[in-house]
Amino acid sequence: MLSAYSGSAIRSAEAPLLDAGQGAALMQRAAYGLYAAAAAELISRTGGCYGRTAVVLAGSGNNAGDALFAAARLAGRGVRTTAVFTSATTHPLALAAFQRAGGRVELLSEATTGRLVGSTAAADLVIDGILGIGGSGGLREPAATFVRELAAAATGVVVACDLPSGVDAHTGVVNEPVLHADLTVTFGALKTGLLAGPGAHAAGRVVVVDIGLAGSLPEPDLFRLEAADAAALYRRPRPADHKYTRGVLGIAAGSAMYPGAAVLATGAALATGLGMVRYLGPPSVADLVNRTHPEAVCSQEQVKPTHVQAWLVGPGADEDPDQRRRARDAMASGLPTVVDAGALALLPRRLAPQVILTPHAGELQAVLAKRKVKATRRDIEAAPTEYARIAAELTGATVLLKGAVTVVASPSGSLFSQADATPWLATAGSGDTLAGILGALIATLADDDGDAAIERIGVPMPDKWAAIAAAAALLHGLAGTRAAGFGPIVVSELPQHLGAVLADLLTAPPSRTQFTN
Numbered sequence: 290m291l292s293a294y295s296g297s298a299i300r301s302a303e304a305p306l307l308d309a310g311q312g313a314a315l316m317q318r319a320a321y322g323l324y325a326a327a328a329a330e331l332i333s334r335t336g337g338c339y340g341r342t343a344v345v346l347a348g349s350g351n352n353a354g355d356a357l358f359a360a361a362r363l364a365g366r367g368v369r370t371t372a373v374f375t376s377a378t379t380h381p382l383a384l385a386a387f388q389r390a391g392g393r394v395e396l397l398s399e400a401t402t403g404r405l406v407g408s409t410a411a412a413d414l415v416i417d418g419i420l421g422i423g424g425s426g427g428l429r430e431p432a433a434t435f436v437r438e439l440a441a442a443a444t445g446v447v448v449a450c451d452l453p454s455g456v457d458a459h460t461g462v463v464n465e466p467v468l469h470a471d472l473t474v475t476f477g478a479l480k481t482g483l484l485a486g487p488g489a490h491a492a493g494r495v496v497v498v499d500i501g502l503a504g505s506l507p508e509p510d511l512f513r514l515e516a517a518d519a520a521a522l523y524r525r526p527r528p529a530d531h532k533y534t535r536g537v538l539g540i541a542a543g544s545a546m547y548p549g550a551a552v553l554a555t556g557a558a559l560a561t562g563l564g565m566v567r568y569l570g571p572p573s574v575a576d577l578v579n580r581t582h583p584e585a586v587c588s589q590e591q592v593k594p595t596h597v598q599a600w601l602v603g604p605g606a607d608e609d610p611d612q613r614r615r616a617r618d619a620m621a622s623g624l625p626t627v628v629d630a631g632a633l634a635l636l637p638r639r640l641a642p643q644v645i646l647t648p649h650a651g652e653l654q655a656v657l658a659k660r661k662v663k664a665t666r667r668d669i670e671a672a673p674t675e676y677a678r679i680a681a682e683l684t685g686a687t688v689l690l691k692g693a694v695t696v697v698a699s700p701s702g703s704l705f706s707q708a709d710a711t712p713w714l715a716t717a718g719s720g721d722t723l724a725g726i727l728g729a730l731i732a733t734l735a736d737d738d739g740d741a742a743i744e745r746i747g748v749p750m751p752d753k754w755a756a757i758a759a760a761a762a763l764l765h766g767l768a769g770t771r772a773a774g775f776g777p778i779v780v781s782e783l784p785q786h787l788g789a790v791l792a793d794l795l796t797a798p799p800s801r802t803q804f805t806n
């Protein structure tokens with residue numbers, strides 16, 4: 290599991306080391322890590338370092354210090370380095386080291402912007418060291434115009450120092466213009482803004498350089514599950530199991546108008562693995578579910594007499610009064626319940642953490658509007674963790690906000706973010722399969738075994754449902770990525786790819802230290 294921290298948490302972790310006079314040593318560790326990662330990137334893209342060109346964009350703070358010390362080391366490997374200063378002052382020792390190593394210096398101004406955009410765009414490597422965790426708001430002039438023009442040009446490889454300048458380290462809000470990085474080399478620990486919100490896209494691949502903060506870090510602000518966590522969370526069948534002990538999921542999805550949602554959600558739940566799916570819905574849909582998934586037990590029953598461990602309500606069920614009633618009853622049942630699509634319009638005032646809402650930004654906007662929180666879809670997309678957290682707080686439910694990077698907010702305040710999906714998953718029916726996967730996971734992990742699994746992966750118990758939701762997003766993303774390897778995704782085929790993903794995961798859980806948002 291990856292853990293991420295706000296900029297202020299990183300600062301507090303650094304404080305005792307700075308007080309002990311270790312500031313220069315911390316900067317050297319950061320700079321060395323940045324140099325090594327940038328050199329590796331340069332070699333992999335251009336075949337070497339000697340004779341290549343690099344431009345460092347340098348601001349006024351310690352972020353520029355890291356970048357200039359790193360560039361001095363690159364110069365020592367024969368890289369022709371130039372620093373473009375966005376302000377008249379900078380880290381003096383780093384500047385001296387950079388110049389000693391043969392680095393050239395340029396000062397950005399209105400008059401030099403056009404020329405420097407051209408030469409920077411032509412460089413093999415650009416290191417963005419304008420702002421780090423000390424930055425607030427968007428870039429000011431003249432850096433703003435320079436970065437806007439540079440971002441519109443084709444550049445060599447872009448490596449961000451600590452974080453892309455202009456990204457909010459805490460929220461991932463991107464204060465435009467921001468130079469999108471191919472690689473972000475971040476120091477001490479992951480920053481929340483590199484894993485969530487538009488900042489996650491701006492960051493590209495992320496590597497963490499250990500500068501010795503591990504012992505001083507507080508509780509993380511955000512978690513990200515890795516494939517190995519999903520494998521550890523997954524409830525494997527045991528010899529003494531029968532279908533009723535492995536988890537039974539009730540699904541009230543689909544309607545005469547949208548029968549496909551029921552088929553997709555059921556198929557995804559079955560492929561995730563559980564004891565049984567009990568499908569409840571109108572006869573025509575039940576018939577279709579039966580024909581496509583004969584193992585599902587279908588009926589027109591209501592929620593109360595149906596014996597299950599968990600519910601999934603809402604996909605494709607907007608217009609059907611019986612399905613709406615089932616959704617309301619499931620939410621009131623006290624059982625773990627996935628509330629998706631149409632059922633999101635039926636929320637009672639207050640819910641519990643085992644109720645997991647799975648809106649996209651537009652649906653979350655409606656949920657929030659009913660609770661007098663005004664936010665546009667754009668606002669939510671710009672700061673997804675903030676709005677998911679508000680929704681979890683106001684409803685008492687766990688909130689999984691779908692997006693390219695999916696975020697999950699626990700009513701306890703904890704956050705998860707998962708970036709395993711591929712844009713190919715943005716296709717009709719995709720959400721129904723995510724709901725099905727999540728439904729199967731909550732049905733199989735509803736009991737004490739689920740609690741034990743949560744302890745195993747090191748998640749605090751109040752965040753059990755958020756972690757399971759994050760695992761569902763991860764499995765859905767991996768299945769989608771695998772499916773996309775065979776061309777555009779046909780959602781009804783996703784379950785078979787999910788089966789293959791699970792088979793891989795459960796036999797050889799991979800671990801990752803570097804990831805791509």
Ligand SMILES: NC(=O)C1=CN([C@@H]2O[C@H](COP(=O)(O)OP(=O)(O)OC[C@H]3O[C@@H](n4cnc5c(N)ncnc54)[C@H](O)[C@@H]3O)[C@@H](O)[C@H]2O)[C@@H](O)CC1
Pocket residue numbers: 303307312315316317319348349350351352353354355419420421422423424425426427428429450451452476500
């Ligand atoms: N504190 C430490 O010991 C360490 C810090 N490190 C580096 O230092 C960085 C933090 O350094 P700083 O605290 O100096 O902060 P920054 O380097 O992020 O820059 C802060 C400076 O930028 C100015 N500024 C803020 N917002 C601006 C904006 N929107 N437009 C233009 N200028 C703006 C401020 O006036 C301030 O002078 C980290 O991100 C990391 O790269 C690393 O060297 C590791 C050790």
Ligand SMILES: [K+]
Pocket residue numbers: 352417418419420421449450451452453454
């Ligand atoms: K930066």
